[in-house]
Amino acid sequence: xxxxxxxxxxxxxxxxxxxxxxxxxxxxxxxxxxxxxxxxxxxxxxxxxxxxxxxxxxxxxxxxxxxxxxxxxxxxxxxxxxxxxxxxxxxxxxxxxxxxxxxxxxxxxxxxxxxxxxxxxxxxxxxxxxxxxxxxxxxxxxxxxxxxxxxxxxxxxxxx
Amino acid sequence: xxxxxxxxxxxxxxxxxxxxxxxxxxxxxxxxxxxxxxxxxxxxxxxxxxxxxxxxxxxxxxxxxxxxxxxxxxxxxxxxxxxxxxxxxxxxxxxxxxxxxxxxxxxxxxxxxxxxxxxxxxxxxxxxxxxxxxxxxxxxxxxxxxxxxxxxxxxxxxxxxxxxxxxxxxxxxxxxxxxxxxxxxxxxxxxxxxxxxxxxxxxxxxxxxxxxxxxxxxxxxxxxxxxxxxxxxxxxxxxxxxxxxxxxxxxxxxxxxxxxxxxxxxxxxxxxxxxxxxxxxxxxxxxxxxxxxxxxxxxxxxxxxxxxxxxxxxxxxxxxxxxxxxxxxxxxxxxxxxxxxxxxxxxxxxxxxxxxxxxxxxxxxxxxxxxxxxxxxxxxxxxxxxxxxxxxxxxxxxxxxxxxxxxxxxxxxxxxxxxxxxxxxxxxxxxxxxxxxxxxxxxxxxxxxxxxxxxxxxxxxxxxxxxxxxxxxxxxxxxxxxxxxxxxxxxxxxxxxxxxxxxxxxxxxxxxxxxxxxxxxxxxxxxxxxxxxxxxxxxxxxxxxxxxxxxxxxxxxxxxxxxxxxxxxxxxxxxxxxxxxxxxxxxxxxxxxxxxxxxxxxxxxxxxxxxxxxxxxxxxxxxxxxxxxxxxxxxxxxxxxxxxxxxxxxxxxxxxxxxxxxxxxxxxxxxxxxxxxxxxxxxxxxxxxxxxxxxxxxxxxxxxxxxxxxxxxxxxxxxxxxxxxxxxxxxxxxxxxxxxxxxxxxxxxxxxxxxxxxxxxxxx
Ligand code: FES
Ligand code: FES
Numbered sequence: 029x030x031x032x033x034x035x036x037x038x039x040x041x042x043x044x045x046x047x048x049x050x051x052x053x054x055x056x057x058x059x060x061x062x063x064x065x066x067x068x069x070x071x072x073x074x075x076x077x078x079x080x081x082x083x084x085x086x087x088x089x090x091x092x093x094x095x096x097x098x099x100x101x102x103x104x105x106x107x108x109x110x111x112x113x114x115x116x117x118x119x120x121x122x123x124x125x126x127x128x129x130x131x132x133x134x135x136x137x138x139x140x141x142x143x144x145x146x147x148x149x150x151x152x153x154x155x156x157x158x159x160x161x162x163x164x165x166x167x168x169x170x171x172x173x174x175x176x177x178x179x180x181x182x183x184x185x186x187x188x
Numbered sequence: 189x190x191x192x193x194x195x196x197x198x199x200x201x202x203x204x205x206x207x208x209x210x211x212x213x214x215x216x217x218x219x220x221x222x223x224x225x226x227x228x229x230x231x232x233x234x235x236x237x238x239x240x241x242x243x244x245x246x247x248x249x250x251x252x253x254x255x256x257x258x259x260x261x262x263x264x265x266x267x268x269x270x271x272x273x274x275x276x277x278x279x280x281x282x283x284x285x286x287x288x289x290x291x292x293x294x295x296x297x298x299x300x301x302x303x304x305x306x307x308x309x310x311x312x313x314x315x316x317x318x319x320x321x322x323x324x325x326x327x328x329x330x331x332x333x334x335x336x337x338x339x340x341x342x343x344x345x346x347x348x349x350x351x352x353x354x355x356x357x358x359x360x361x362x363x364x365x366x367x368x369x370x371x372x373x374x375x376x377x378x379x380x381x382x383x384x385x386x387x388x389x390x391x392x393x394x395x396x397x398x399x400x401x402x403x404x405x406x407x408x409x410x411x412x413x414x415x416x417x418x419x420x421x422x423x424x425x426x427x428x429x430x431x432x433x434x435x436x437x438x439x440x441x442x443x444x445x446x447x448x449x450x451x452x453x454x455x456x457x458x459x460x461x462x463x464x465x466x467x468x469x470x471x472x473x474x475x476x477x478x479x480x481x482x483x484x485x486x487x488x489x490x491x492x493x494x495x496x497x498x499x500x501x502x503x504x505x506x507x508x509x510x511x512x513x514x515x516x517x518x519x520x521x522x523x524x525x526x527x528x529x530x531x532x533x534x535x536x537x538x539x540x541x542x543x544x545x546x547x548x549x550x551x552x553x554x555x556x557x558x559x560x561x562x563x564x565x566x567x568x569x570x571x572x573x574x575x576x577x578x579x580x581x582x583x584x585x586x587x588x589x590x591x592x593x594x595x596x597x598x599x600x601x602x603x604x605x606x607x608x609x610x611x612x613x614x615x616x617x618x619x620x621x622x623x624x625x626x627x628x629x630x631x632x633x634x635x636x637x638x639x640x641x642x643x644x645x646x647x648x649x650x651x652x653x654x655x656x657x658x659x660x661x662x663x664x665x666x667x668x669x670x671x672x673x674x675x676x677x678x679x680x681x682x683x684x685x686x687x688x689x690x691x692x693x694x695x696x697x698x699x700x701x702x703x704x705x706x707x708x709x710x711x712x713x714x715x716x717x718x719x720x721x722x723x724x725x726x727x728x729x730x731x732x733x734x735x736x737x738x739x740x741x742x743x744x745x746x747x748x749x750x751x752x753x754x755x756x757x758x759x760x761x762x763x764x765x766x767x768x769x770x771x772x773x774x775x776x777x778x779x780x781x782x783x784x785x786x787x788x789x790x791x792x793x794x795x796x797x798x799x800x801x802x803x804x805x806x807x808x809x810x811x812x813x814x815x816x817x818x819x820x821x822x823x824x825x826x827x828x829x830x831x832x833x834x835x836x837x838x839x840x841x842x843x844x845x846x847x848x849x850x851x852x853x854x855x856x857x858x859x860x861x862x863x864x865x866x867x868x869x870x871x872x873x874x875x876x877x878x879x880x881x882x883x884x885x886x887x888x889x890x891x892x893x894x895x896x897x898x899x900x901x902x903x904x905x906x907x908x909x910x911x912x913x914x915x916x917x918x919x920x921x922x923x924x925x926x927x928x929x930x931x932x933x934x935x936x937x938x939x940x941x942x943x944x945x946x947x948x949x950x951x952x
Contacts, residue, residue, distance in 0.1 A: 066214015131676025
């Protein structure tokens with residue numbers, strides 16, 4: 029592929045500009061061009077959600093999203109999920125408290141899915157975080173840690 | 189949890205994963221994140237045909253693609269010891285002369301980018317002479333089945349058969365292995381039984397589908413040396429395999445392993461690593477071979493199987509004698525199948541007393557994905573058949589399934605078969621733990637709701653060697669090195685807790701290092717739930733020795749007897765005085781140690797080192813119009829001896845249970861016309877959060893008889909074993925219909941319900 033095109037993306041608040049091939053996938057752009065390897069490539073078919081990032085606040089599977097489709101967008105990856113001072117976000121803390129990471133390969137995608145939901149304003153009608161989480165696979169766990177974390181987050185939301 | 193009294197500081201506490209912060213922030217690094225300067229990217233050309241002779245391979249067009257640096261195919265294997273397999277070495281690194289399953293590696297390309305490698309494999313031209321496919325056991329055993337191999341025996345390193353058993357390697361075309369086991373006078377015992385049940389059960393092809401696909405990065409600095417970074421869970425075994433295949437000395441082969449993104453058996457033993465090494469040697473450059481998850485699913489799977497059970501019981505419902513005949517579909521190549529056959533072949537007694545058990549397990553070759561080790565190593569197969577049949581027998585002789593089980597459990601301290609390890613758990617206590625919970629909870633009067641039990645007991649930790657080293661640095665930091673792979677069982681956390689307990693120190697100051705076979709103490713592989721138990725013992729002993737080194741040195745510096753000193757919280761206490769390690773380091777002296785080291789090695793005997801029991805009750809609702817089953821409640825109890833980290837034990841059991849749930853209800857790589865239909869992550873249905881019952885409970889029992897540190901035992905392989913049978917038993921309880929073929933999809937359930945209605949027009 030000889031053609032290339034230039035894209036401008038804000039990644040975790042930082043403006044990035046790059047010359048890319050039109051068939052470059054967003055996950056490869058992040059992992060290989062920007063060196064942001066926290067985003068994981070697992071199924072490469074949109075089935076597992078390990079590669080989830082937030083594109084203008086909405087979760088997308090970066091393995092099925094062309095990098096050019098993110099041109100002009102505001103992108104959030106796992107590297108930007110923690111608080112500015114480097115401590116864990118509320119979502120990450122809940123997952124930590126509930127003993128979630130096992131092998132950890134699904135974890136960045138799970139965190140981003142939950143962060144994405146937390147940023148929905150207004151909340152999509154009739155949808156819950158639990159239904160969103162069905163988009164992501166974890167092969168190590170029985171999802172109970174995630175459920176406990178969801179409960180913890182709900183409690184925290186209830187008593188801010 | 190039913191806990192032992194705990195006066196320990198670290199053991200028995202639910203310490204969060206020591207790598208948890210990195211995993212949650214994206215900082216954790218896996219082999220798939222690793223790269224080397226100048227690295228090439230490899231892709232594998234896979235056979236589209238399940239069975240064919242290779243007439244010719246023309247890679248000239250691939251080599252002409254700019255950026256393609258090297259191509260390898262079967263002919264590059266000449267002069268090498270080119271096959272591998274755990275006990276029987278029949279699998280070529282790349283197909284030679286023939287392909288034996290759709291998806292088998294035919295050739296591999298290394299190019300400057302992965303995209304170029306993809307283009308290049310598409311440019312390789314292969315001419316095949318297509319042969320008939322053998323998609324299932326029945327096809328393989330049919331009289332006119334074409335043989336997969338020419339009939340010569342493959343090189344093997346089979347272990348002598350265990351007590352009461354015998355085996356034959358490759359006894360007939362398309363039969364890889366034939367294992368027999370027997371104790372007791374089987375036919376005489378059957379003759380004396382009041383009831384005899386004969387039933388047939390089948391299992392489908394389950395995929396491990398770990399989230400991180402297989403990856404290997406290889407570099408050969410010269411013809412004598414190879415260095416590999418991979419996510420294989422057996423770096424030390426791989427070192428031997430690579431050395432043997434390429435004729436290198438094992439010291440010149442170096443494997444690295446860090447965090448691994450899940451395995452469940454798929455990353456054990458030799459897999460794709462030799463292809464990466466072959467390309468690295470051919471190109472002289474580092475080569476990264478990263479499979480897609482779909483390719484990983486084509487690399488190894490669990491065994492589809494047929495199990496016929498004939499079981500005799502006395503008039504009062506005593507279990508007397510069992511005869512099991514098993515055919516395992518081993519796929520095209522041996523992988524770990526002979527070992528799986530031997531393990532499962534000796535375990536058809538399950539958790540009950542018998543006067544005689546006879547088993548025959550044959551591994552059949554088919555033109556399908558090679559089957560290998562999968563969490564439970566055949567015990568899931570055994571438990572599916574035996575625990576389903578326990579309920580069927582109970583029904584036939586008019587006993588309650590729970591009572592029938594309870595009256596036949598092996599007693600603690602007794603042995604279930606000649607030479608078998610005595611039972612180190614209390615089956616009755618565990619069973620009552622789940623039985624009482626369900627009695628407490630069942631409230632619904634819904635007629636299509638039922639409950640089912642299942643119990644299993646898997647051996648763990650056999651024939652294993654684990655070494656460990658502890659280095660106490662003068663700063664008060666500790667480095668822990670052990671060859672057990674961190675694959676999501678959180679073994680680093682468990683070992684950290686063991687070391688912290690022995691050294692009386694803060695877990696935060698212990699660092700577990702990645703594995704490097706040049707410097708990390710040996711480990712014979714992360715298998716059979718041995719990590720916490722066997723490596724745990726090695727870490728305990730290494731820490732004890734390192735602490736003794738500290739005291740010996742301190743005694744010299746303080747001019748006192750070692751016995752007058754103690755070492756807690758990184759302080760050396762002498763009477764009322766206490767010293768830090770750095771206090772004792774005298775810069776004017778030459779004999780200051782860089783660190784205080786302790787090394788230990790633990791070798792376990794063959795046979796089971798401990799038992800991993802699991803007790804399960806499932807509750808389901810069955811829609812008898814659609815055949816859809818809803819799992820409404822799942823309760824597991826497991827004995828862990830002593831929980832070093834209760835949360836980690838629970839996670840292991842919950843995660844295994846989810847895999848068991850998938851196996852029960854939908855997981856299956858099915859074949860049509862020799863082609864896999866569902867060997868991709870998109871088409872292979874796996875459990876998601878919504879599949880997990882809201883009422884899902886895990887009870888950890890500490891029965892205190894584990895051989896590991898502080899009385900621990902392994903727990904990684906028990907949680908999935910019982911789930912399919914417990915669900916089948918619950919379905920039968922709900923609607924009176926029995927499904928004997930996994931997975932229990934709605935169509936099979938409906939058929940069973942209709943067959944039942946047809947058999948008894950009065951309804952259930
Ligand atoms: S890797 Fe993108 S959805 Fe699985
Ligand atoms: S922790 Fe391994 S896949 Fe989720």
